[in-house]
Amino acid sequence: MADRAASALSLPDDWPAHADTSLTLNRMGSFDWDLISGLMHLDEPGLDVFDLHPDEYDGHPASLAVRVPPDEAVRLDSMVAQALKRGNDRYGAYFRIRCRNGTLRWTHTQACVRRDETGRPVRIIGIVRDATQELADSSARVEVDVERRRQASVVESTTAALAHARTIQDVIELLKGSHGLKLLGATSLVMGLLESGRIHLVAEGPEDAFVPGTRYTRVDEQYPMSEVVRTLTPRFIESKEDFAESYPLLWPHIKGLGISAAAYLPLIAQARPIGALGLLYRDKTGFTLEDRNLLVALGSSIAQSLQRAVLYEQEHDLAEGLQQAMLPRRIPEVPGAQIAVRYRSARLGRDIGGDWYDIIALPGGRVGAVIGDVQGHDTHAAAVMGQLRIVLRAYAAEGHPPATVMARASVFLHELDTGRFATCTYAEVDLSTGVVQTVRAGHVDPLIRDEDGSCRRVPVPGGLPLGLSAEFGRLEYPVSTVELDPGQTLLLFTDGLVEQPGADLDDGMQFLTALVHDGPRDLQLLADRMCEVVDQRAGDDDVALLLLLRRRGAITAQAGGRLQQHVGQNDPEALRSARHMVRAAVLAWGARERVDEVELAADEMITNALLHTDGGAFVTVRVLSGSERRLRIEVEDGSSALPRRRDAGESGVSGRGLMLIDRLSECWGVESRGSGKCVWCEFLIPDRLET
Known part of the structure; x- marks a missing residue:
């Protein structure tokens, strides 16, 4: 069948080609190397590969040395020796030969090792071929790759x-x-x-x-x-x-x-x-x-x-436009104070957050300073921040004491149902007395810098962050009172100034305290310097705000000047803070000679309210002006039962409070206030402040 098919196709007479013909046409030669005699037969195509004439080859491999460079000969000999020693049946290698014209040409050899019955190699039969084009194509492929x-x-x-x-x-x-x-x-x-x-x-x-x-x-x-x-x-x-x-x-x-x-x-x-x-x-x-x-x-x-x-x-x-719209456009001029504010954005992310600050001018020479941080770094946080800033300003302007301002703001944020909370510090400063009433909602403590540059942290008892305190029904915000002397500076800031990834907050506070201590005396330059250094070390930390308020020299007390603080039951710290506030106000308003009398009367009124009612009390100190300048102390509680004056007897203790107030003050009285009452007393004070 196959023979009939072949004849039908009229194939050439020399088909199929002999092996010698195939080798010759493909520029391949063969060799047979007898290892016993050392002779190597190299056919004519093989001689062409080595660019040798028949009379130039005597049958010994050494005759090829004129075409194989010494380094290539050493490499080939070593390869053949290794193949024979290891018992390999085959080997192959690329090597270069030097042609008659002096150029180098790549050549390839491949051979089979024949052994006797003992395993000794006796013969190597193989081929050699011109590999120039093959390697050129391979090199081109490598270059393409x-x-x-x-x-x-x-x-x-x-x-x-x-x-x-x-x-x-x-x-x-x-x-x-x-x-x-x-x-x-x-x-x-x-x-x-x-x-x-x-x-x-x-x-x-x-x-x-x-x-x-x-x-x-x-x-x-x-x-x-x-x-x-x-x-x-x-x-x-x-x-x-x-x-x-x-x-x-x-x-x-x-x-x-x-x-x-x-x-x-x-x-x-x-x-x-x-x-x-x-x-x-x-x-x-x-x-x-x-x-x-x-x-x-x-x-x-x-x-x-x-x-x-x-x-x-x-x-x-x-986002930036939204946030800038939510922050104060300008800082009001506040008599008796120097104020500097700074805002720094994060370097990564949207460069926006819920941080805010505010300065609120209040009646009677007082000023409210607010700084806070809404959770998150997005436009939602900025929107919540704007609403929170507005309600804090409104509550403060209505005349509520700091603790009430913070509690109401927390309720407001909780009722917004945003899922966000906020940290905040609110400080109400009476610039005539230097009394600073501070409340803190989960925020970092403020700093005070003295006139000589020394700086200290002010520990402020705090409540829960805004929103969380309302959610858990813990709206108590203790008020901390300190005095800000002329030349001293109050520093409020967000945690971006002191927090570093992987670092302790106390280390950040110590760094900031040292920075403030060594900073410039000028308030604006100090703010710039702090921001420069913090920018260098903060990197991708969140938004940082800075608010500095420096009290100038003492100013004249104004009519309507007022300080207020809440004193809770079983809160000795708040009671001490209220006494401190009253004493500082009396001294600042020029009634140094009556400071002990006023403090004693106020203490009696506060103690009476705490002992005879179920809730806390609000203590208010303010100046009344008219034909006579008077200092008025008010203690307001939630009980409608009015106090009455009675004889305590020789050995009695109860009943002496109102008698003492009556003896110490120019006048006193009781007023009904909705479901509660207000007990008050007044003291004459000089028209001018003592110097």
């Missing part, structure tokens, strides 16, 4: 770098930097963004190469960036002549820059153009297919990064 890996590396490196770019300027600086241009292989670049049908040039290319009139260009104009945006197709300019002919409006302005080629790429994100990128080259002509593919891939990556940057900047502008 290397180039492909390089191109992939360029795309990966650029994409990885662009992943860290947040703004359009970040993208431009990354691409224009020496490393970025080196990756791209370009001399310089230009970039434009599409805005309302026009291309806005955002990167100008080489230094001093701005072309007048090209800051904004229309998409239908004869410019390369307009063309690629219009057609959504890359434009590769391969020569100066191509540039001059295609873009006569642009070329006269850049022909002196030595630009020999350019690639303009449309920047496409989400299937729509957002701009164009131009890469300018010197000493380059033409673009290979690989060049074009690489640049198109880079253009896609750059477009995605720019899209993210555009969206980020839009969101950032919106």
Whole structure:
């Protein structure tokens, strides 16, 4: 059957080809090396491989030494010896021979080792062939692979770098930097963004190469960036002549820059153009297919990064505008005080948070200072912050004492049902007396800097953060009272100034205290210095706010000047704080000679309220002006039962309080206040402050 098929096809007479013919046609020769005699038979094709004439070979391998360089001969001998020693049946190797014209040529040999019955090698039969073309093809493949890996590396490196770019300027600086241009292989670049049908040039290319009139260009104009945006197709300019002919409006302005080629790429994100990128080259002509593919891939990556940057900047502008709208537009002028505020954004993320500050001018020469931080770093936190700032200001302006202001703000935040909480410190400062009443809701303690620069932390008993205290029904906010002498400065701040990832809060407070101690005397310069240092060490910490309030020299007490504090039952610290507040007010308002009398009367009134009622009491100290200047003490409680004056007897204790108040003060009385009452007394004080 096979013979009939073969004859029917009329095959040639020499089919199939003899093995010698196949070897000769493929420039392959054979050898047979007898290891016992040392003779090696090398056929004519084999001699051609070694570029030898028959009369130049005497049958001994040593005759090949004229064509095999010494280092190659050593390597081949070593390889054959190892194969024989290890019992290998086959071996193969590439080696070079030196041709008659002195050039080196790659050759390949492959052989089979024959052994006798004892395993001793007796014969090696093999082939030799010209491997020049094979290795040339292999080298070309290696070069192609290397180039492909390089191109992939360029795309990966650029994409990885662009992943860290947040703004359009970040993208431009990354691409224009020496490393970025080196990756791209370009001399310089230009970039434009599409805005309302026009291309806005955002990167100008080489230094001093701005072309007048090209800051904004229309998409239908004869410019390369307009063309690629219009057609959504890359434009590769391969020569100066191509540039001059295609873009006569642009070329006269850049022909002196030595630009020999350019690639303009449309920047496409989400299937729509957002701009164009131009890469300018010197000493380059033409673009290979690989060049074009690489640049198109880079253009896609750059477009995605720019899209993210555009969206980020839009969101950032919106968020920043929202937050700035929520913060005070100006700090009011407060007689008797110097005030400095600073705001610092985080370096990463949206650069926005729920931090806020406020200065509230209150009647009677008082001022409220607020600083706080709503949980979170987003526009929601900023919106909650704005609402919380407004209600705190409203409650304070209504005249509520600090503890009540904080408690009501907590209830308000809880009722908003935002799922957010806030930390806050509210300090009410009477600038005529220097008395500072402070309440703290989960916030960091404030600092006080003395006139000589020494700085100390002020421990303030605190309640739960706003929102949480209302949720858990723990609205008690103890009031801490300290005196702020003329020249002393109160510092309120958010935790961004003192917290470091992985560091203890106390270490941050010590660092800040030392920084304040060594800082400038001027309040504004001190604020700037603190922010500079904190910026350097904070990195990506959250938003930091700083509020500094320095009391100037003593000012004249005004009519209506008032201090107020809540004293809870079973709260000895609050009772001591209230006594301290009363004494400080009396001294500051110029009644030094009556300070003991006023303090004693106030103590009796407060103690009486705590002993005979179920709740706490509000203590108010204020100045009344008229024909006579009077200091009035009021103690308000929630009981409607009015106190009555009675004889205590010789050995009695109860009943002496009102008698004592009657003897010490000019007048006293009791007023009903809704479901409770207010016991008050008044003392005459001098018209002018003592100096």
